[in-house]
Amino acid sequence: MTQTTHTTSAPRMTWDARLWGALLVVCGVIFLDGLDVSMVGMSLPSIGADLGVPLSSLQWVVTGYVLGYGGLLLLGGRAADLLGRRRVFLIALAVFAVVSMLSSLATSPELLIAARFVKGVSAAFTAPAALSIITTTFHEGPDRNRALSIFTTCAASGFSMGLILGGALTEVGWRWTFLMPGPVALIVLLFAIKLIPNSPRDNAAGGYDIPGAITVTAGMLALVYAVVGAEHTGWVSFQTIGTFTLAVVLLASFVVIELRSKHPLVRLGILRNASLRRANLAVLTVFGAYVAFQLIGTLYLQNLLGWSSFETALAFLPAGLLVATLSPNAGKLADRIGTETMIVAAMALFVAGYALSLRIGPESAYFSTVFPTIMLIGLGFAIGFPALNIQAVSGVPDHEQGLASGLFNTANQVGGAVVLAIVTAVISSQSVGVTTAAGMLSAYKPGLAVVTGISALGLVIALTGLRGLRARREAEAVEAAELAAVQKELAEEEMSPAA
Numbered sequence: 477m478t479q480t481t482h483t484t485s486a487p488r489m490t491w492d493a494r495l496w497g498a499l500l501v502v503c504g505v506i507f508l509d510g511l512d513v514s515m516v517g518m519s520l521p522s523i524g525a526d527l528g529v530p531l532s533s534l535q536w537v538v539t540g541y542v543l544g545y546g547g548l549l550l551l552g553g554r555a556a557d558l559l560g561r562r563r564v565f566l567i568a569l570a571v572f573a574v575v576s577m578l579s580s581l582a583t584s585p586e587l588l589i590a591a592r593f594v595k596g597v598s599a600a601f602t603a604p605a606a607l608s609i610i611t612t613t614f615h616e617g618p619d620r621n622r623a624l625s626i627f628t629t630c631a632a633s634g635f636s637m638g639l640i641l642g643g644a645l646t647e648v649g650w651r652w653t654f655l656m657p658g659p660v661a662l663i664v665l666l667f668a669i670k671l672i673p674n675s676p677r678d679n680a681a682g683g684y685d686i687p688g689a690i691t692v693t694a695g696m697l698a699l700v701y702a703v704v705g706a707e708h709t710g711w712v713s714f715q716t717i718g719t720f721t722l723a724v725v726l727l728a729s730f731v732v733i734e735l736r737s738k739h740p741l742v743r744l745g746i747l748r749n750a751s752l753r754r755a756n757l758a759v760l761t762v763f764g765a766y767v768a769f770q771l772i773g774t775l776y777l778q779n780l781l782g783w784s785s786f787e788t789a790l791a792f793l794p795a796g797l798l799v800a801t802l803s804p805n806a807g808k809l810a811d812r813i814g815t816e817t818m819i820v821a822a823m824a825l826f827v828a829g830y831a832l833s834l835r836i837g838p839e840s841a842y843f844s845t846v847f848p849t850i851m852l853i854g855l856g857f858a859i860g861f862p863a864l865n866i867q868a869v870s871g872v873p874d875h876e877q878g879l880a881s882g883l884f885n886t887a888n889q890v891g892g893a894v895v896l897a898i899v900t901a902v903i904s905s906q907s908v909g910v911t912t913a914a915g916m917l918s919a920y921k922p923g924l925a926v927v928t929g930i931s932a933l934g935l936v937i938a939l940t941g942l943r944g945l946r947a948r949r950e951a952e953a954v955e956a957a958e959l960a961a962v963q964k965e966l967a968e969e970e971m972s973p974a975a
Contacts, residue, residue, distance in 0.1 A: 489619045497671040498613070499623055503630035504664035505569065505606040509599060510634030512576075512657045514796070515642030516541075517770050518785050519650040521778045526650065529585050531775075531907070535900040538767065539700055539893050540589040544596025545603070546889025547693030550741045553604035553882020554685070557875065561605045561612070562672045568601035569665045576658035580651040591654075596889075607881035609672065611869045621807030621866055628862040629803040636796030643789025685741035688733045692741070695726030696890060703897040743879065746872070751815075752880060754941045755868035756887035758819060761934030762826065762860065763888045764895025765927045766853065769830060771896065772903070772923050773846070776836060780916050791846060798854030799861070806862035815863040815870070816941040822860025823935035829853045830928040834921060838913040895930055899923045 489495070516537065524534045556564045572595060579591035610627060614620040645652035702719035709715045734740040747753050770792070777783040777791055810818060829852030835845050868884035869877060906919035 489615060494671065495613075497667070498673060499610065499626060500630075501664060501668045501671045502565075502606045502609050503627050504660075504667070505565075505599075505602045506627055506631040507634035508572070508657050508661055508664065509603065510631040510636075511638040511641070511660070512541075512595075513538075513767075514635045514638030514789075514792075515645070515653040515656065517774060518639060518642035518789050519646045519653045520771065520774060522646050522650040522785060523588070527585050527588070531900060531904055533585060535771065535896055536585075536589045537592055538771070539896060540592040541596040541599075542767075542889045542893040542896070543693070543697055543700065544593040545599045546596075546886050546893060547696050548597050548600035548689060549604055549882045549886040549889065550692065550879070551685075551689040551882075552601035553608070553879050553885075554741055555601060556605040556608050556881075557877075557879065560674070561609045562674055564601050565605040565609065565672060566665065566668055568598045568605065569661055569668065571598040572602060573658050573661035573665060576661060577655055580655035580658075582654075600885075603885050604881040607865075607869075607885070608877040611872075611877040611881065612874050613673075616870065618807065618811055620869075621810050621862075623807075624865045625804050625807035625862045628806065628865060629800055631861075632796050632799030632803055632857065636793060636800055639789040639793050639796060640786075643784070643786035646785035685733065685737050685739055688730055688737060688741035691726050691730040691733060695723050695730060696893065698723035698726060700893050700897045703894070703901050706901060742883065743876070746876060746879060746883070749871060751867050751870050751941075752872065752883065754937060755819075755864045756883055757937045758823070758934050759861075759864050759868075759884060760887045760891030761895075761930050761937070762823075762857075762864070762891070764891030764893075765826065765830065765931045765934070766857075767892040767896050768899035768923065768930075769833070769853070769927050772899070772920050772927070773833075775903075776917075776920055777846075780838065780913055780920075781840070791842060792850060794847070795850045795854030795857065798851065799858045802855070802858035803862055806859065807866070809859075810863055810866055815867040816938070818859050818863035819867070820935070820938045820942050822856040822863065823931070823938040825852045825856035825859070826931040827928065827935050829856065830924065830931050833924050834928065836917070836920070836924075838917050895927075899926050902926055 520534055520537065523529060523537060524531070529537075552564070552568070575591055575595045575598060579588065579595060582588035582591055607627070610623050611620060614623040641656060642653050645656060698719055702716055702723060705719065706713075706716045731744075734742050734744055773792065774788055777788045778785065783791070806818070829849045832852070833846070833849040837845070840846065865884070869880045872880040900923075903919050903923045906922055907916065910916055910919060
């Protein structure tokens with residue numbers, strides 16, 4: 477089997493009511509994730525104004541969640557494989573619901589960021605469990621592609637609904653945007669208890685790599701803190717260099733621990749899977765660029781153009797609607813043309829969209845400047861994100877689906893944390909003492925340039941996959957021709973005695 481998604485050897489499944497129910501319940505988790513991210517994004521300016529938080533600190537409301545999520549996803553994937561996917565899914569979802577409601581009561585930035593971090597940790601266990609439930613329930617090929625397309629559609633639907641709810645609820649009070657996911661999570665939990673099938677606990681798989689989880693989380697935290705802190709202390713200051721050094725040491729220690737651990741958090745050999753490796757690198761740029769763009773876009777529309785939070789939500793909504801509408805067909809498209817081609821097309825759309833955003837001005841007309849970018853980004857996600865999900869787990873055995881899912885989601889969240897930190901530092905360094913519209917715009921544009929550059933890097937990564945696809949198809953064609961020649965020769969030999 478090749479790394480593409482043309483596999484058809486597995487028999488097609490019967491999608492009965494219970495299978496549909498289990499899939500939709502699992503998709504509820506990614507729906508909640510999209511809902512939460514977009515609602516909080518819409519409320520950031522209001523949070524900053526209410527709690528007196530500057531931009532350099534405000535980004536930690538997003539980054540705290542992303543670091544908790546991305547830092548422990550690998551442990552979450554491992555836990556799903558060892559303890560059973562259903563058990564991990566239910567417990568983590570319950571924690572997510574409780575912390576969602578408690579975070580709405582935070583009275584200081586520190587408490588709010590801490591609550592977001594804990595909430596991200598709970599999501600770090602639900603997300604890989606959810607994705608591995610799908611990938612072990614549905615056969616690789618058309619059935620799995622279809623299920624993953626629905627999974628992506630639910631993420632887009634959650635994101636779209638979060639935009640509207642976040643914009644509307646922020647008009648009442650930003651705390652409602654933190655409270656809202658809690659009751660929704662409880663409803664999903666009740667259905668999950670009934671519909672998610674039991675999965676066995678793998679008692680022979682070994683233990684947990686706690687040192688690995690600690691070092692990788694601390695390493696990423698140090699990396700983001702170094703980027704954010706450099707704005708105040710300077711890029712060549714002792715603190716900045718020291719923190720970067722600490723991050724490198726911690727992440728290098730993680731690799732050493734994984735190589736020596738009896739039960740590693742990440743079996744590094746899984747990275748030999750070129751399909752998985754490219755998907756992880758690509759999604760790092762995709763999510764990182766978008767999270768940073770959403771922050772800049774929200775600040776631009778609300779602080780510079782004077783839009784309300786609800787109007788800002790409507791401005792971003794077309795992208796989510798495009799993904800929700802088009803993603804269900806992504807699985808069929810992957811069966812026909814392969815994920816590599818889809819990802820290249822998506823990356824090209826992202827680069828074009830972000831490049832167009834550089835045209836914004838102090839009084840830009842939405843439909844001539846911002847709207848084209850939103851549409852191109854929506855098309856990119858509709859085509860690319862399902863393909864990346866499919867590619868990330870293609871060819872991975874069932875017992876490592878949790879690990880593959882964890883790696884993919886980790887790359888997703890790490891990209892968000894690191895790129896957001898870089899772009900925030902760029903904007904903050906350009907906006908010191910700025911009070912005019914022209915000055916604010918001059919601070920936003922360098923950030924957009926960084927976003928465009930990150931997206932272009934993703935396109936380069938995707939193109940390497942397309943080059944590999946051509947080589948594999950040429951090799952398959954040669955192999956098929958050789959096989960046909962051998963079969964023809966054998967047929968001729970069988971016919972010659974009779975002649």
